[in-house]
Amino acid sequence: MVQKIFSIILAISIGAVSLSLLLYSWAKKEGILEFSDQVILSTLNDSSQGNSIVLDRNGNKIGEFFERYHRRVTYRDLPDSLVKAIIAIEDKRFFSHSGVDVVAMLRAAISILLHGSYTQGGSTITQQIARNLFLNREKTITRKIKEVILALKIEQLVSKEKILEIYVNRLFLGFGSYGIEAASQRLFAKPIHKIGVHQHALLAGLFQSPTKYSPYRNPGRAKSRQRQVLEAMVRLKFLTKKDANTLFRRNLSYVPYTPVNYKVAPHFIDYIKKQVSSFLDKSPKSTGLRIYTTLDPKLQNIANDTFTEMADHFDRADWMVQRSNPMSSDAKQPYSEAALLTIDPRDGSILAMKGGRNYQLSQFNRAVSARRSPGSGFKPIVYSLALSQGKKWSDLILVSPVSINGYRPKDYGKNTFHETTMFKAFYNSINTATVEIGSQIGIESIIAHAKKLGIHSPLKKEPGTLLGSSEVTMLDLARVYSSFANGGKRVSPYAISRIEDSTGKVLYLHPSAKNANLVHIIPTEIAFLTTQGMHAVLRRGTGAASSHLAKVAAGKTGTSNQSRDNWFTGYTSNLLTSVWVGNDNHLPLGAQASGSKLALPIWDRFMTRAIKQRKPEPFSKPDRVESALIHVNYGHQSPNGTVMYFLRNQRPSILSSDYQQVKEAGNFRPIFRY
Numbered sequence: 001m002v003q004k005i006f007s008i009i010l011a012i013s014i015g016a017v018s019l020s021l022l023l024y025s026w027a028k029k030e031g032i033l034e035f036s037d038q039v040i041l042s043t044l045n046d047s048s049q050g051n052s053i054v055l056d057r058n059g060n061k062i063g064e065f066f067e068r069y070h071r072r073v074t075y076r077d078l079p080d081s082l083v084k085a086i087i088a089i090e091d092k093r094f095f096s097h098s099g100v101d102v103v104a105m106l107r108a109a110i111s112i113l114l115h116g117s118y119t120q121g122g123s124t125i126t127q128q129i130a131r132n133l134f135l136n137r138e139k140t141i142t143r144k145i146k147e148v149i150l151a152l153k154i155e156q157l158v159s160k161e162k163i164l165e166i167y168v169n170r171l172f173l174g175f176g177s178y179g180i181e182a183a184s185q186r187l188f189a190k191p192i193h194k195i196g197v198h199q200h201a202l203l204a205g206l207f208q209s210p211t212k213y214s215p216y217r218n219p220g221r222a223k224s225r226q227r228q229v230l231e232a233m234v235r236l237k238f239l240t241k242k243d244a245n246t247l248f249r250r251n252l253s254y255v256p257y258t259p260v261n262y263k264v265a266p267h268f269i270d271y272i273k274k275q276v277s278s279f280l281d282k283s284p285k286s287t288g289l290r291i292y293t294t295l296d297p298k299l300q301n302i303a304n305d306t307f308t309e310m311a312d313h314f315d316r317a318d319w320m321v322q323r324s325n326p327m328s329s330d331a332k333q334p335y336s337e338a339a340l341l342t343i344d345p346r347d348g349s350i351l352a353m354k355g356g357r358n359y360q361l362s363q364f365n366r367a368v369s370a371r372r373s374p375g376s377g378f379k380p381i382v383y384s385l386a387l388s389q390g391k392k393w394s395d396l397i398l399v400s401p402v403s404i405n406g407y408r409p410k411d412y413g414k415n416t417f418h419e420t421t422m423f424k425a426f427y428n429s430i431n432t433a434t435v436e437i438g439s440q441i442g443i444e445s446i447i448a449h450a451k452k453l454g455i456h457s458p459l460k461k462e463p464g465t466l467l468g469s470s471e472v473t474m475l476d477l478a479r480v481y482s483s484f485a486n487g488g489k490r491v492s493p494y495a496i497s498r499i500e501d502s503t504g505k506v507l508y509l510h511p512s513a514k515n516a517n518l519v520h521i522i523p524t525e526i527a528f529l530t531t532q533g534m535h536a537v538l539r540r541g542t543g544a545a546s547s548h549l550a551k552v553a554a555g556k557t558g559t560s561n562q563s564r565d566n567w568f569t570g571y572t573s574n575l576l577t578s579v580w581v582g583n584d585n586h587l588p589l590g591a592q593a594s595g596s597k598l599a600l601p602i603w604d605r606f607m608t609r610a611i612k613q614r615k616p617e618p619f620s621k622p623d624r625v626e627s628a629l630i631h632v633n634y635g636h637q638s639p640n641g642t643v644m645y646f647l648r649n650q651r652p653s654i655l656s657s658d659y660q661q662v663k664e665a666g667n668f669r670p671i672f673r674y
Helices: 002-013 017-030 037-044 080-090 102-115 125-134 141-157 160-170 180-188 197-204 219-235 241-249 266-280 297-309 311-324 375-388 422-427 431-441 443-453 463-467 474-485 524-540 544-549 595-613 658-665
Strands: 052-055 061-065 290-293 337-343 350-354 396-399 418-421 489-491 496-500 506-509 518-520 554-559 565-571 576-582 625-630 642-647
Touching: 037 125, 037 141, 052 266, 061 266, 080 125, 080 160, 080 197, 080 219, 125 141, 125 160, 141 160, 160 180, 180 197, 197 219, 197 241, 219 241, 266 290, 266 350, 266 496, 266 506, 297 311, 297 337, 297 350, 297 595, 311 595, 337 474, 337 595, 375 422, 375 431, 375 443, 375 463, 375 474, 375 524, 375 554, 375 565, 375 595, 396 422, 396 431, 418 422, 422 431, 422 524, 431 443, 431 463, 443 463, 443 474, 474 489, 474 524, 474 554, 474 565, 474 576, 524 544, 524 554, 524 625, 524 642, 544 595, 554 595, 565 595, 576 595
Parallel strands: 052 290
Antiparallel strands: 052 061, 290 496, 337 350, 337 576, 396 418, 489 518, 496 506, 554 565, 565 576, 625 642
């Protein structure tokens, strides 16, 4: 009984301005109020709890990180009907009191006396802010005194509009959301300015008890609470009774929440999160960061559509896994997986990323984290080093079985015991010719060259590495191929251009902004010659199914042992895309699978559309490079030959081939070593 009487006396006392000032002085002297003006203002203005927002290269939001889901709005953003709904149900004298509503507190005190509990709310909006941001919810006289004094102080320090802005942004409103805008997005998938008054009334009703009035958990209670808000608005003449009844009858439909991180590029967003933590040495959650990325939304949508539209293609890959592994318990759905990575080879900016077929089924990012055997996708490394050491595309190579320290590579479906040019051996991806060239150069030199071009993964010092047996990442291949596309300048793929804090201060800036992302590692002429070899892959070689792109693009197929990994990596002057198809359990896909059959069609469909968005320039021929028509089998100049490129003064001068004459005369007997 004494506690109830004291509560009534306290409520009446603080209603008088003079007594409120005395109470404030006493509380300060006794140390009850330990918050300085500076601390109060700092806490009220703190924006660090805002979500960290991820933006694409055009400034559109594509992701966010948070521990508590926030969506901030300013007072000017608040619809008038929403302000009125909140005022009506939470604090009808908000704009006239000085932080404490004496009438409401008296009513609450009487309720305690008569009923033994708070059946009438006595706290103003300002008091609720004081309690939620500075205090706790324990029901003690000391806490209540602090709450009242803090409310009075807050009203002295900031405007009513600012107080209401803090209120609608900082308080918990259920289903993981903090603030009215966050709740609107979670419930209706729309911002507050795009929903109706009936929906504003429902949101305003959540402040008292988000759990009790949750539309998901208690739709009936939520509807009753909406009526209470509408009736309160009628009492304050914000609405007519007729309008309130009309609004109450309107349907309330709730949209299942889909995180924005899942909508555009979920694997890319996961990659961004790891990158931010690495750059700033802290989690991006709840720090109010603005993370500007390199993602091109148009290209990402093309990648998404490509994977969706090629469902039948993936079904065939699934069938290949099942057919090749009928007894394997690892051949589970999805049987096949795929990844795609697109960068701008001029600066390394990542434009699109697909880390897998279905993010909801698997969050593993194969575009950046998986190490797989590139197969013949490694051959441009071998041939570019051969070209830089003086070999020419017209040089003849004997295509025959070879054995190096017991390693015996095979060429399936290709004739042996004949000679051909290095050019044809490259675009037809002849394994034995590649091993022959590699053995002449030396495996250590090739590994060193691969590292210089951008391979970060460990490479084994064995002949199989020449044919791509050592596992690499898609980022490794992107670095290597960008060196050829970019005139010999290596770039490092990157996804974040800059990071700002909530005040706009730049915390991180990628070196590309200072032109420090380019490293010239091979001569421009060698890069051009290698690119011409990969043009031929598309024109007439293992990538000929996409010959319609050969005028502007170059690339290379790759197929590992038993088709466990199937690749195509190709590029224009301003787009480089790598595609992989395989199985997470390293199961073979069988003889019917290859990079040209599984990865190339995906690359083709994506690049055909992507080129329309980013029209490429032709590859510029260096001054020290010249061309000639060369017989593709015998390596001599021929008016009916194939265009090959050479360093100046290195094109073959011979106009006929003795080897051709001998072979056509029928007297050819190959000599080979095995």
